Amino acid sequence: MPKISKKGILMPPSPIRKLVPYATAAKKRGIKVIHLNIGQPDIETPEVVRNAIKNFDYSVLSYLNSEGSEKYRQKLTQYYKSVGATVEAHQIIETTGGSEALLFGFMSTLDAGDEIIIPEPFYANYNGFATAGDIKVVPITSSIETGFALPSIEEFEKKITSRTKAILICNPNNPTGYLYSKEELDRLKEIVLKHDLFLFADEVYREFVYEGKKHISILSMPELSQHAIVVDSISKRYSACGARLGALITQNQEVLDTVLKFAQARLSSPTYSEVAAEAALETPASYFEMVNKEYISRRDTLVSLLNKIEGVTCPLPGGAFYAMAQLPVEDTDVFCQWMLEHFNWNGTTVMMAPAAGFYATPGLGKNEVRIAYVLENKEIEEAIKCLEEGLKAFKNQSQNSN
Amino acid sequence: MPKISKKGILMPPSPIRKLVPYATAAKKRGIKVIHLNIGQPDIETPEVVRNAIKNFDYSVLSYLNSEGSEKYRQKLTQYYKSVGATVEAHQIIETTGGSEALLFGFMSTLDAGDEIIIPEPFYANYNGFATAGDIKVVPITSSIETGFALPSIEEFEKKITSRTKAILICNPNNPTGYLYSKEELDRLKEIVLKHDLFLFADEVYREFVYEGKKHISILSMPELSQHAIVVDSISKRYSACGARLGALITQNQEVLDTVLKFAQARLSSPTYSEVAAEAALETPASYFEMVNKEYISRRDTLVSLLNKIEGVTCPLPGGAFYAMAQLPVEDTDVFCQWMLEHFNWNGTTVMMAPAAGFYATPGLGKNEVRIAYVLENKEIEEAIKCLEEGLKAFKNQSQNSN
Numbered sequence A, B: 001m002p003k004i005s006k007k008g009i010l011m012p013p014s015p016i017r018k019l020v021p022y023a024t025a026a027k028k029r030g031i032k033v034i035h036l037n038i039g040q041p042d043i044e045t046p047e048v049v050r051n052a053i054k055n056f057d058y059s060v061l062s063y064l065n066s067e068g069s070e071k072y073r074q075k076l077t078q079y080y081k082s083v084g085a086t087v088e089a090h091q092i093i094e095t096t097g098g099s100e101a102l103l104f105g106f107m108s109t110l111d112a113g114d115e116i117i118i119p120e121p122f123y124a125n126y127n128g129f130a131t132a133g134d135i136k137v138v139p140i141t142s143s144i145e146t147g148f149a150l151p152s153i154e155e156f157e158k159k160i161t162s163r164t165k166a167i168l169i170c171n172p173n174n175p176t177g178y179l180y181s182k183e184e185l186d187r188l189k190e191i192v193l194k195h196d197l198f199l200f201a202d203e204v205y206r207e208f209v210y211e212g213k214k215h216i217s218i219l220s221m222p223e224l225s226q227h228a229i230v231v232d233s234i235s236k237r238y239s240a241c242g243a244r245l246g247a248l249i250t251q252n253q254e255v256l257d258t259v260l261k262f263a264q265a266r267l268s269s270p271t272y273s274e275v276a277a278e279a280a281l282e283t284p285a286s287y288f289e290m291v292n293k294e295y296i297s298r299r300d301t302l303v304s305l306l307n308k309i310e311g312v313t314c315p316l317p318g319g320a321f322y323a324m325a326q327l328p329v330e331d332t333d334v335f336c337q338w339m340l341e342h343f344n345w346n347g348t349t350v351m352m353a354p355a356a357g358f359y360a361t362p363g364l365g366k367n368e369v370r371i372a373y374v375l376e377n378k379e380i381e382e383a384i385k386c387l388e389e390g391l392k393a394f395k396n397q398s399q400n401s402n
Helices: A006-010 A020-028 A047-054 A070-082 A097-109 A125-132 A153-159 A182-195 A253-265 A271-280 A285-308 A332-341 A377-401 B006-010 B020-028 B047-054 B070-082 B097-109 B125-132 B153-159 B182-195 B253-265 B271-280 B285-308 B332-341 B377-401
Strands: A032-035 A092-095 A115-120 A136-141 A164-170 A198-202 A228-233 A246-250 A322-326 A348-351 A368-372 B032-035 B092-095 B115-120 B136-141 B164-170 B198-202 B228-233 B246-250 B322-326 B348-351 B368-372
Touching: A006 A125, A006 B097, A006 B253, A020 A032, A020 A332, A032 A377, A047 A271, A070 A092, A070 A271, A092 A097, A092 A253, A097 A125, A097 A198, A097 A228, A097 A246, A097 A253, A097 B006, A125 A136, A125 B253, A136 A153, A153 A182, A164 A182, A182 A198, A246 A253, A253 B006, A253 B125, A271 B271, A285 A322, A285 A377, A332 A348, A332 A368, A332 A377, A348 A377, B006 B125, B020 B032, B020 B332, B032 B377, B047 B271, B070 B092, B070 B271, B092 B097, B092 B253, B097 B125, B097 B198, B097 B228, B097 B246, B097 B253, B125 B136, B136 B153, B153 B182, B164 B182, B182 B198, B246 B253, B285 B322, B285 B377, B332 B348, B332 B368, B332 B377, B348 B377
Parallel strands: A032 A348, A115 A136, A115 A164, A164 A198, A198 A228, B032 B348, B115 B136, B115 B164, B164 B198, B198 B228
Antiparallel strands: A092 A246, A228 A246, A322 A368, B092 B246, B228 B246, B322 B368
């Protein structure tokens, strides 16, 4: 029998999805599973999007241009202007989700063995795109004690080698919810200019910032024009994850030319999705006000309830819709699976993403989980009560089995 | 300024799309450009597909399962049964187009430096997916003289090294239109079993076979159960290229497990597209009869007209909707660009795909073009008349400039 590739063996399973079989089995046993594991918002997709698809008129469902239609990209420049970034239409390449933007960005800038520095914990799927290209992810640890702030310049410089080609941040951050400040971005600017690196920023949660804070796009930093590569997606902004429509944006022409070659190889992004994305640009401001108000309320519910549980710590996230919590257990991989396999509280259990998969350094994050607050307050309250009972029961059964 | 990757430099531009800027410029000058360069069918997408999208009811556009919904994959097993292949739902992984199936298939079975043998000329974008993984494409030449039949076992064995992991065929073939016979597939079976290789078959043109010939899926060959990996897509079958919905199908569990990890990293295929694909399975048989009749008529028009032009040779394709033609010019890259930049016949010109980009061996295919017959007979007639006039004018201007 022929053998699979070494990279296929090395490829890590998704920490967000790997417990799915246990959740499925629990549901088959009649247990209600509250999903805190995946960033699938429950917020309605804007009506303008749904109407555009209903009214989309065509006789042949054709390919798009590989880079996306001129019309849509022209409209996008207005959107980017509204968030403080001046880009031209040709500097935007449409991609199939932010995922593909990352893949194409990596392929275009990093060769096998090249290194990319990423503050950990980080969105676990970055590993997948790196593995595809045999790219080495070099983690730099941010910790729950500082609320996951950016590590110091000194820490970054310790990690830079002759193979370092890029730094990648996610801002606001998935999984930590951390929003990088102007000062932190300036620090990154200094490093990438000094060492001539690319700076990738995954800004798909750009709209989700709280307490009147402001998200700063790296596209708004003129000194970074040849270094900045932004990964974007409509998934979270318009609660349209299933569209799989994103973009890679850079002012570096060589990168654009190269990304376009990868984009041409896969022909185009999905046509229905571009129709949805173009319509989404007409979403009224009131939608975002409603959504942000809702997320702030959920976040506050979640974080305050979590911190009330004995032994649980959860810093207040400044953006996105994720929180990282430290639990009083040794290994959240074991605990999260146990919650699905062996526990229920009044017929309900909770699915969370064990955090170790968001760290590249072995051993880190073992007592942490990522929680996505994409459910209504009532469900969050139920979930956290259930988690609290689960923690008690887990402790008891661990003691009994000793 | 930071540098792009070496693989980004090596990445070949698409021979199908690289002349697009010249076509765009010609259109801006008021020239009508007849597109024979791209396999974008003009046939209507089935009404069941369009209705399903119009009637798709949802409030949140959510992610799908990474491998596609159970319901859709269950239905697909019936479809595969109808084409002679027995597969189970879990042996099908939904992908974003056939392109992604190829990418995931390559990533799961080939490491950097590993070799895949592909009969040339081949679909040029295979190069792109190989380049992404630093995989070496080893071409084995099929020639226009034999109508692009499969080379002999001896020829294959000359190419096999310790790094050979797989063979890839496209059946019916893009760009040649060649349909592999049972005898040829048995020959491939013998080779892959003897050398323990994977056999990839891109079968996206499965439905387009003519003269009562029969397409044979490698999924119907039980001895290949652990070797066969099929790449599929709804793009051509239902004239739904813009859906970007495909599948990777294999009975090799290790490959399935590995492909799933890559699929999970990008979360899911586009949701609208799965709705379209599921509906497409209800397309009536009459649709395919109509379509095949139409393509046979177009093919016959194209091939007979081409062979009437002095110095032009075009073998009769047995399937798909492409033909390869040899033209009486030295370099079709130059000629095809000249047709767009400097020629028109009554305000019309023709865009074709220069064939050199479909060969991996340098120097081959320089006097060939790939022509997609995805236009009505009247347009094909106009295009070939225009090509004939273009060839004359090109010859004259070449002689004058000497």
